[in-house]
Amino acid sequence: MGVMTRTPPPSPLDPAIAARLKRSTDGLVPAIAQQYDTGEVLMLGWMNDEALHRTLTTGRCTYWSRSRQEYWVKGDTSGHVQHVKSVALDCDADTVLVKVDQVGAACHTGARTCFDADVIKSAVSGEDAASAEDAGSDVPPLGQ
């Protein structure tokens, strides 16, 4: 594994995509995984060119682990794989949205999504009310 530089490593990623991808200084872009049919936002991971290439060509969501500094095929150890349904770049080409079919839990905690457990504010009546904490009750909402 080489030292990460600002120049993307050589990758077989489609040059037309590589040319417009806008990477952070660490060569990565955030990748949002969304359950394709329910719309649940499952998790956010990071991709370099090679991870995006593998995601596009293998049908399995593949990330770059910043903590382990290695490729991470989601589900390879847990069985909780993400089958890729579609991949889109955003308008600035600096974020990836991957619609997937998630097998089992997306989160390593066993929760369906990585955003289930830590709701810090909820103003949706009836939604998340049980786990909501009001983090700013002293300031009234503006413009509502």
Next chain:
Amino acid sequence: MGVMTRTPPPSPLDPAIAARLKRSTDGLVPAIAQQYDTGEVLMLGWMNDEALHRTLTTGRCTYWSRSRQEYWVKGDTSGHVQHVKSVALDCDADTVLVKVDQVGAACHTGARTCFDADVIKSAVSGEDAASAEDAGSDVPPLGQ
């Protein structure tokens, strides 16, 4: 505007949240904006402690613009505001999911979401088929 450092700037953000927030080296966390009722992923922005605090306390989604190096209250110039419905951290506390009620278009291009225009792969039958390009047809899907 001071120089960005790895130490988060003083902010009235709830200390209990600030203590567990894991920021990138630029002091930011990615923030996913999702339409609360339809589940559409609208855009991804960036928040520092103060932007998260403002998002939690004003009811309006507020980001830190990396390009302009300034706070950005979504919709202040376009009118396309995001009314905050709920805010959650992920399991690692390094990503924010904000469920919002988006007025009008989330994207500066006028598209409803920032991910509408640039679908680079679609394998969802009937979905996005018109704009799909097959970016990796030479490699068959694995494990499907």
